[in-house]
Amino acid sequence: MAPQFGSPPRTFKPMVQAHTRMLDRSVPQAVKAAVMVIGGAEDKIHGREILHAFFQRSGGTGARIAIIPSASREPSVIGSKYRMIFESMGAESIEILDVRDRDQGSNESYLEYVYSCTGVFMTGGDQLRLCGLLAETRLMESILERVRRREISLAGTSAGAAVMGHHMIAGGGSGESPNRSLVDMATGFGVLPHVIVDQHFHNRNRMARLLSAVSLHPDRLGIGIDEDTCACFEDDGSIEVLGKGTVTIIDPGDITYTNQSLVGANDPVSLHHLRLHVLSYGDRYSIPMRRVVSTGQPR
Amino acid sequence: MAPQFGSPPRTFKPMVQAHTRMLDRSVPQAVKAAVMVIGGAEDKIHGREILHAFFQRSGGTGARIAIIPSASREPSVIGSKYRMIFESMGAESIEILDVRDRDQGSNESYLEYVYSCTGVFMTGGDQLRLCGLLAETRLMESILERVRRREISLAGTSAGAAVMGHHMIAGGGSGESPNRSLVDMATGFGVLPHVIVDQHFHNRNRMARLLSAVSLHPDRLGIGIDEDTCACFEDDGSIEVLGKGTVTIIDPGDITYTNQSLVGANDPVSLHHLRLHVLSYGDRYSIPMRRVVSTGQPR
Numbered sequence: 001m002a003p004q005f006g007s008p009p010r011t012f013k014p015m016v017q018a019h020t021r022m023l024d025r026s027v028p029q030a031v032k033a034a035v036m037v038i039g040g041a042e043d044k045i046h047g048r049e050i051l052h053a054f055f056q057r058s059g060g061t062g063a064r065i066a067i068i069p070s071a072s073r074e075p076s077v078i079g080s081k082y083r084m085i086f087e088s089m090g091a092e093s094i095e096i097l098d099v100r101d102r103d104q105g106s107n108e109s110y111l112e113y114v115y116s117c118t119g120v121f122m123t124g125g126d127q128l129r130l131c132g133l134l135a136e137t138r139l140m141e142s143i144l145e146r147v148r149r150r151e152i153s154l155a156g157t158s159a160g161a162a163v164m165g166h167h168m169i170a171g172g173g174s175g176e177s178p179n180r181s182l183v184d185m186a187t188g189f190g191v192l193p194h195v196i197v198d199q200h201f202h203n204r205n206r207m208a209r210l211l212s213a214v215s216l217h218p219d220r221l222g223i224g225i226d227e228d229t230c231a232c233f234e235d236d237g238s239i240e241v242l243g244k245g246t247v248t249i250i251d252p253g254d255i256t257y258t259n260q261s262l263v264g265a266n267d268p269v270s271l272h273h274l275r276l277h278v279l280s281y282g283d284r285y286s287i288p289m290r291r292v293v294s295t296g297q298p299r
Numbered sequence: 300m301a302p303q304f305g306s307p308p309r310t311f312k313p314m315v316q317a318h319t320r321m322l323d324r325s326v327p328q329a330v331k332a333a334v335m336v337i338g339g340a341e342d343k344i345h346g347r348e349i350l351h352a353f354f355q356r357s358g359g360t361g362a363r364i365a366i367i368p369s370a371s372r373e374p375s376v377i378g379s380k381y382r383m384i385f386e387s388m389g390a391e392s393i394e395i396l397d398v399r400d401r402d403q404g405s406n407e408s409y410l411e412y413v414y415s416c417t418g419v420f421m422t423g424g425d426q427l428r429l430c431g432l433l434a435e436t437r438l439m440e441s442i443l444e445r446v447r448r449r450e451i452s453l454a455g456t457s458a459g460a461a462v463m464g465h466h467m468i469a470g471g472g473s474g475e476s477p478n479r480s481l482v483d484m485a486t487g488f489g490v491l492p493h494v495i496v497d498q499h500f501h502n503r504n505r506m507a508r509l510l511s512a513v514s515l516h517p518d519r520l521g522i523g524i525d526e527d528t529c530a531c532f533e534d535d536g537s538i539e540v541l542g543k544g545t546v547t548i549i550d551p552g553d554i555t556y557t558n559q560s561l562v563g564a565n566d567p568v569s570l571h572h573l574r575l576h577v578l579s580y581g582d583r584y585s586i587p588m589r590r591v592v593s594t595g596q597p598r
Contacts, residue, residue: 177501177525177544178577202476205504211577226476226567245476246567250575259579262597268525268545268579272591276549276575278477278510280558280567292571298561 032057033150035191035233039199039225039245040124040158044085050230050243051082055089057153057232058119064093066110066117066143070133071125071159075100078123086121093117097139105137114142119153122160128170128186130159140189147191150235154191161199161225166190167217169198172209177268180260183212192233194287198224201248214250215260215269221287222250237287241279241296251275253290331356332449334490334532338498338524338544339423339457343384349529349542350381354388356452356531357418362390365409365416365442369398369432370424370458377422385420392416396438404436413441418452421459427469427485429458439488446490449534453490460498460524465489466516468497471508476567479559482511491532493586497523500547513549514559514568520586521549536586540578540595550574552589 034057042050055063067082069075079096086094095117097110104110114120120143122130134140146152162168168188176182188197196217198210201224214222225231226245233239241247257272279285282296333356341349354362366381368374378395385393394416396409403409413419419442421429433439445451461467467487475481487496495516497509500523513521524530525544532538540546556571578584581595 174504175502177528177579202507203474205473205506207504207506208501229476244567246569256591257594259594259597263579267597268543269577270545270579270582270594271575271577272582272594274575274577276570276573278568278570278573280476280562280569283569283571292555295556295558295569295571298558298566 033153036155037161037164037231038157039227039229041227043228054155061090063091064117065091066120067096069123070099071130072123099133105139110139122156124158127159127162158199161197163188164192164197165195166193167196169213174205178208178211179266179268181265183209194220196220196222201226203227214252215258215271218252218255224248238284240284247279249277332452335454336460336463336530337456338526338528340526342527353454360389363392363416364390365419366395367421370429371422398432404438409438421455423457426458426461457498460496462487463491463496464494465492466495468512473504477507477510478565478567480564482508493519495519495521500525502526513551514557517551517554523547537583539583546578548576
């Protein structure tokens with residue numbers, strides 16, 4: 001199996017002397033595939049920074065973009081909205097893969113497009129709906145295979161971001177001490193198998209629910225992404241932050257204790273010795289090294 | 300000057316081999332002074348666990364308790380409520396120090412009581428009001444001096460908790476990426492000078508505001524206390540958790556970077572390499588060692 005984005009060799013601990021690894025900037029960004037995990041509510045009107053970055057990472061004016069609006073209950077509306085945006089940027093080709101039942105997950109013309117596309121964009125909506133319609137369909141398997149081979153860029157916003165991990169936050173609450181019942185877990189597409197994604201993160205006060213999720217799966221990295229913010233996963237396992245807000249990383253790599261399996265579902269959880277990073281624009285974090293490798297410049 | 304509660308020798312780093320330091324349990328809890336920082340909304344009806352712990356740490360049936368209701372705009376009502384509670388527990392003596400203007404901060408009968416009391420309880424309300432009325436009065440200086448000498452226990456709930464640090468969170472918001480304008484800072488009583496306290500913590504989704512406060516003062520320890528939860532500061536600099544929720548510790552001791560001074564007040568802040576602990580009932584954290592030294596037993 002090809003290496004997967006964000007797959008952390010758990011024995012590869014941060015080294016103090018490790019050099020900051022810089023990406024080769026001579027490779028045009030436009031042809032470098034990425035997995036772009038967007039916290040929802042990304043700017044669709046003004047600078048469109050994040051959507052434009054996806055357009056570029058899908059090939060710019062050579063981009064052939066597939067839009068999957070299946071998370072939404074209004075797939076036509078939301079699909080058309082994104083089509084107009086990528087059209088206005090000058091994409092070569094755009095198709096909406098409007099899957100509304102699992103049978104369409106084998107649709108031959110959709111499959112054909114997926115094999116010729118350069119980027120796939122998953123919209124917001126309900127992550128359980130998106131997974132229910134697409135998980136393990138030929139269409140999704142084909143997309144995931146092309147992502148694993150670094151042949152295409154994949155972006156997801158809101159629900160489309162939540163599905164990126166293997167363990168997926170399907171829902172939950174806020175305003176409580178972290179506890180198991182504060183978060184509903186399900187299974188995502190596993191594009192970034194070692195990560196648990198939460199979105200609309202500080203905007204919807206989801207720290208306690210992400211901590212609750214991490215207590216259930218302390219072998220994963222919790223990543224909370226704010227609105228109009230993107231965690232852009234590169235093929236070296238690093239994440240760069242784009243957009244207006246923060247990306248919060250909860251790293252339980254050195255965790256010494258959790259009482260999660262010892263207490264009731266509504267009891268508060270203990271989590272001792274987590275590492276926490278709040279990243280903003282331009283900051284870059286390496287998952288294999290488990291540390292920040294470079295900082296952004298204030299703009 | 301006598302050592303202060305929670306004063307962290309910053310050069311004393313955690314040692315892997317350090318033994319878990321257990322308190323001498325043969326010393327009756329009732330006569331061991333503590334600083335009890337309560338996250339608000341503590342149980343006043345059923346088990347009254349936290350209030351009973353304060354009663355015990357003030358001497359039990361020998362307790363002489365002073366209640367300071369000055370944070371509240373209804374000091375008579377709230378003062379009487381706590382008087383009834385401590386009376387029903389069997390305290391030897393209770394006085395309400397109902398300071399409503401700064402002149403009363405020199406009231407001789409209040410001062411006399413403070414010199415004979417064994418515990419002081421500060422109620423909730425508005426922390427700016429409490430500090431405005433009492434900071435640097437003879438009354439408050441006398442209380443703080445007796446606390447520093449470990450002669451009396453001091454408890455504060457909600458606003459009464461917020462005032463414990465030197466840097467005090469006076470107000471703020473939620474639902475945003477951490478940023479400087481998300482938190483209003485003022486000056487507290489400095490009982491625990493190296494700590495920034497936040498209360499009603501996960502209940503009111505205050506993680507982003509406490510992170511914002513820590514970005515402003517990365518030489519302090521951020522401590523978020525949930526409702527009906529108490530961080531009990533012992534004289535060895537350790538904190539034990541009582542009550543129903545969690546105590547969250549944000550330790551910037553190893554911070555490698557913050558952009559706080561480089562960006563605008565509304566811009567998101569970066570905070571790289573924080574240590575995060577979520578503690579629940581019975582967990583004990585050592586401020587000098589900067590690590591959890593023992594874990595509670597599920598109940």
